[in-house]
Amino acid sequence: MTGMNLFVIRNKRQLLEFIEQLKKHRLPFRAVVDDIYPLRSLDMNAYYFGVALKYISEESGHSVEECHEAYKRKFNLKIEFEYNTLKGIYEPVFGVGSTAVMNSQEFFDYVYRVRADAECEFHIVIPLPSECFIPELDYKHDKIEIRKI
Numbered sequence: 001m002t003g004m005n006l007f008v009i010r011n012k013r014q015l016l017e018f019i020e021q022l023k024k025h026r027l028p029f030r031a032v033v034d035d036i037y038p039l040r041s042l043d044m045n046a047y048y049f050g051v052a053l054k055y056i057s058e059e060s061g062h063s064v065e066e067c068h069e070a071y072k073r074k075f076n077l078k079i080e081f082e083y084n085t086l087k088g089i090y091e092p093v094f095g096v097g098s099t100a101v102m103n104s105q106e107f108f109d110y111v112y113r114v115r116a117d118a119e120c121e122f123h124i125v126i127p128l129p130s131e132c133f134i135p136e137l138d139y140k141h142d143k144i145e146i147r148k149i
Contacts, residue, residue: 040099040107048111049127059122065088072096075113 007018022031053064053071060067076097081090115126130132 025073040102040104043129044104044107044111048107048114051129052111052114052126055124055126056114056118059118059124068099069096071114071117072099075110076119 004109005021007014007021008017009015049068051066053067056067057064062070073096076099078097080093080095082093083089084091099107099110109138118124118126
C-alpha cells in the first residue's frame with residue numbers, strides 16, 4: 001500500500017480543499033469516511049439528569065440515580081464473549097456500559113430511547129430541551145370571524 005492521506009473536515013473550506021486533493025488522485029482509489037462526533041455536551045447531560053430522569057423519578061418513586069442505573073441496564077447492556085478453556089467454547093459475559101464514554105450521537109439516541117420508554121411505561125411525555133408544554137389550550141383570545149358574502 002502506498003502512502004495514505006487522512007483528512008479531517010470541519011467546515012466548507014476544508015471540504016473544498018479535500019475535493020481538490022481528490023481530483024489529483026488517479027482512479028481507482030479507496031476512500032473511507034468516518035463521522036466524528038464530539039463527546040456528549042454538558043447541556044445534554046444536564047437535560048438527561050435534570051429533566052428526563054427527574055420526570056421519571058417523580059412518576060416512579062425511585063431516585064434519579066436508581067432510574068439512571070436501571071436505564072443503563074436496559075439500554076446499554078454490553079455482551080462480550082470469553083473463551084472457556086475448561087469447556088472449550090465461548091461464553092457470553094454480560095456487563096453494563098458507561099454512558100460517560102458515549103459520543104454525542106450515541107448519547108442523543110440513548111436519551112431518546114429513555115424518553116420513549118418513559119412514555120410507554122409511565123404514560124408521561126418528557127419535553128425536549130427546546131419544548132415547553134402548556135397544560136391546556138386557551139382559545140379565549142382567538143377571534144372567530146364569520147364573513148357574509
